[in-house]
Amino acid sequence: MRALPLVALALLAACDCNKTDETAATTTPETPAAEPVQPIEPVEVSMDKVFLGRRLFHDPILSGDGTVSCATCHSLDHGGAEDRATSLGIREQVGPINSPTVLNAHYNFVQFWDGRATDLQDQAGGPVENPLEMGTTFTDVIPRIQADEWYAERFAAVYGSDDPITKENITDAIAEYERYLITPSPFDRYLRGETDAISEQARRGYQTFKDVGCPTCHLGMNLGGTMFQKMGLVENYFELRGGEITEADLGRFNVTGRDADRHFFKVPTLRNVAITGPWYHDGSQTDLGESVRLMGRLQLGQRLSDEQVADIVAFLVTLTGELPEHARLPDEEAPPSRAIPGAEGDAEPAAHGTTEAEG
Numbered sequence: 496m497r498a499l500p501l502v503a504l505a506l507l508a509a510c511d512c513n514k515t516d517e518t519a520a521t522t523t524p525e526t527p528a529a530e531p532v533q534p535i536e537p538v539e540v541s542m543d544k545v546f547l548g549r550r551l552f553h554d555p556i557l558s559g560d561g562t563v564s565c566a567t568c569h570s571l572d573h574g575g576a577e578d579r580a581t582s583l584g585i586r587e588q589v590g591p592i593n594s595p596t597v598l599n600a601h602y603n604f605v606q607f608w609d610g611r612a613t614d615l616q617d618q619a620g621g622p623v624e625n626p627l628e629m630g631t632t633f634t635d636v637i638p639r640i641q642a643d644e645w646y647a648e649r650f651a652a653v654y655g656s657d658d659p660i661t662k663e664n665i666t667d668a669i670a671e672y673e674r675y676l677i678t679p680s681p682f683d684r685y686l687r688g689e690t691d692a693i694s695e696q697a698r699r700g701y702q703t704f705k706d707v708g709c710p711t712c713h714l715g716m717n718l719g720g721t722m723f724q725k726m727g728l729v730e731n732y733f734e735l736r737g738g739e740i741t742e743a744d745l746g747r748f749n750v751t752g753r754d755a756d757r758h759f760f761k762v763p764t765l766r767n768v769a770i771t772g773p774w775y776h777d778g779s780q781t782d783l784g785e786s787v788r789l790m791g792r793l794q795l796g797q798r799l800s801d802e803q804v805a806d807i808v809a810f811l812v813t814l815t816g817e818l819p820e821h822a823r824l825p826d827e828e829a830p831p832s833r834a835i836p837g838a839e840g841d842a843e844p845a846a847h848g849t850t851e852a853e854g
């Protein structure tokens with residue numbers, strides 16, 4: 496569990512060590528330690544790598560036909576996720592599962608709904624070579640990146656002039672950018688003692704969230720991302736939803752092959768959840784209140800009242816955070832059109848960068 500040492504650090508930092516033991520030990524029920532949720536902490540990053548990763552993240556150069564970037568499915572304007580039930584990759588192929596937010600993903604104990612990637616760098620290689628997403632290979636992508644002057648210069652400056660453009664360094668820079676994408680919210684200010692940072696209804700909602708047991712699963716700095724849990728712990732979700740059970744519905748089972756892991760998913764973060772809909776791994780929910788109500792029923796065996804649902808939603812809205820200052824790609828760094836004419840499966844490298852970006 497990555498969150499624990501950081502919590503310990505936060506507590507150490509909060510300790511004024513000149514105080515006597517007696518005052519230092521004084522706690523109130525409102526200290527972060529008593530809460531299942533902790534305020535989020537920024538991560539120390541190398542800004543040179545962040546700037547490199549930021550452009551890669553927004554650049555369709557990483558896709559087989561030059562039309563899809565990481566940001567296509569993880570839009571900063573949509574809370575780091577996308578406005579679709581399941582993803583649309585190159586050549587308009589519909590993917591099997593909803594795209595989770597990249598914001599604060601650093602604090603997830605593993606990546607992907609089924610946890611098949613151990614960390615952000617490990618994850619970043621996946622979509623590039625996934626035929627339904629970006630559909631190419633690093634062997635194809637590397638020469639295209641080498642041919643772009645901006646990248647050639649920056650990679651050499653950050654990673655040294657001896658063969659700096661490698662899969663390892665590309666994914667390292669993207670992961671560094673993602674580590675930068677931490678979004679503190681009004682709720683963090685509340686947790687740090689600023690009671691008025693959120694409305695009375697949101698405070699009531701947080702209390703209900705705790706009282707009914709949501710933090711059994713949605714806890715820690717990310718209100719999620721610390722464990723796998725069964726979707727439909729108390730009541731069968733897939734019967735209720737109807738339709739075919741897809742491979743994606745099997746969740747963690749796809750990684751371990753163990754029956755006990757069927758329909759287990761990484762508990763998603765609730766940070767920014769109010770703006771990342773549609774919700775659930777299958778993108779089946781278009782209403783946040785209904786997603787909350789269903790959670791109470793499926794995961795806790797609780798019928799939440801309309802008022803409880805509304806209060807919890809008011810609380811969830813306070814988890815919508817602020818992007819860090821340099822998160823967005825400046826206009827002057829917007830990549831030129833990378834579209835590869837006639838790319839049908841095999842990408843033709845070198846045919847990029849000839850058209851000016853529009854807008």
Ligand code: HEC
Binds near residue numbers: 597605607618622623
């Ligand atoms: C075509 C859409 C698409 C593109 C392009 C795409 N992703 Fe994703 N991303 C997804 C989907 C869908 C998932 C969930 C897949 C799963 O869990 O099986 C995902 C998962 C992730 C996760 C894991 C988050 C979590 O909480 O588990 C991260 C991080 C991520 N993507 C980053 C990236 C990066 C970096 C790129 C570019 C190199 C990228 N994605 C490109 C759709 C996309």
Ligand code: HEC
Binds near residue numbers: 709725764765786790
């Ligand atoms: C037993 C563990 C567990 C409990 C308890 C639980 N959840 Fe969840 N929650 C999950 C899992 C697992 C998912 C992912 C399910 C899926 O996508 O199929 C999830 C998904 C969600 C989502 C959708 C997130 C997204 O990005 O799609 C919301 C909102 C949510 N939970 C809120 C709540 C609330 C509010 C409560 C309390 C009423 C609660 N959860 C209780 C495990 C739990």
